[in-house]
Amino acid sequence: MTQATTRRHPSSRTVPRQPVGELLRAWRKRRGFSQLDLACEADVSTRHVSFLETGRSQPSRTMLLHLAERMDIPLRDRNALLAAAGFAPVFSEHRLDDPEMQAARRAVDLVLTGHEPHPALAVDRHWTLVAANRAVAPLLAGAAPDLLQPPVNVLRLSLHPSGLAPRIENLAQWRAHILHRLTRQIDVSADPVLTALLDELKGYPAPDGPAVNASNGRSEPLPSHDGVVVPLRLRTEAGTLSFFSTTTVFGTAVDVTLSELAIEAFFPTDSATADVMRQALARSRPSLDHAKHP
CATH class of the missing domain: 1.10.260.40 (lambda repressor-like DNA-binding domains)
Structure with a gap:
C-alpha cells in the first residue's frame, strides 16, 4: 500500500x-x-x-x-x-501517522492490500488521496504528471481533460454520477472547498450525454439509472476495463480525521477485467509513492 x-x-x-x-x-x-x-x-x-x-x-x-x-x-x-458557544472541542484530530492512529492505519492497510488485485484507495473529506493499493497505479497511465503531484485530488484526476477523462468510455454517465454525488456531499456538509471543487469540475468540457439537466441554467448530464450500478469503463492497452465501486467508512470514529476518511474499492464487473487486473498486479511495482501532501 x-x-x-x-x-x-x-x-x-x-x-x-x-x-x-x-x-x-x-x-x-x-x-x-x-x-x-x-x-x-x-x-x-x-x-x-x-x-x-x-x-x-x-x-x-x-x-x-x-x-x-x-x-x-x-x-x-x-x-x-x-x-x-465558548466550549473546548471534544473530538480529537490526529494525523494518520500519529501513534494514536496506529490501529486505524493498520485497518486501512489491511483493507487496501486485501482488495488486491483490484484497485482501492483512501481519500479525505475533500477527495484528496491518502493511500492507494498497487492496483491503482497501472490505471493512471497517460494522466498528466501535474495531476499526480501531491496533493492528488481523485475527482479532478478522474474528470480532468488531461486525466482519466479521455479514456473513460461512459464519460457522460460517469461525470453525471460524480457531480451528483459531490452535490449531495455539499448538501450534507456545506463545505466551501467541495463547493469550489464542484464548480471546477463543472467547468471541464462536458461530453455528449443522452440526457441534459438545464434546471439550473447550465447544461449538465443527468445520472443514468440503467442497470443496478454506475460502472466506470476505462480504456487501457489491455482493453476496456469495467468496474463498480463501494465506499467504506469508520462507523464508530470519534476522531475528526478518521470520521472523514473513506475507502473507495473498485470491483470488476466482468471476468475479463478481473483477469487483466490479476495479470497487471503480477507485473506491478509499488507506485504513487510521490502522492504525498503535507
Missing part, C-alpha cells in the same frame, strides 16, 4: 465565527427540519429550540452535542459549534 501524509486541518471553522444560535439554525435548515421537527427529535420543547437559535438562551455543552447528534452533524462541525 502506498500512503500519503494527512494534512492537519483546523478543528473548527473560525473565520468568521458565527454565533452558536445562527449555526444551529443553519444546520437545522440544511437538514430540512422545522423547529418542531428538531424539538421532537431531541425531546426538547420548540420554545427551547427557538431560544437557542435566537440567543435568548445559551446552550450547555451537553445540549449542543445532543442536538448535533440528532442532526447528524459531522464531527468537525460539532467542534465548531462547541467553539462558537
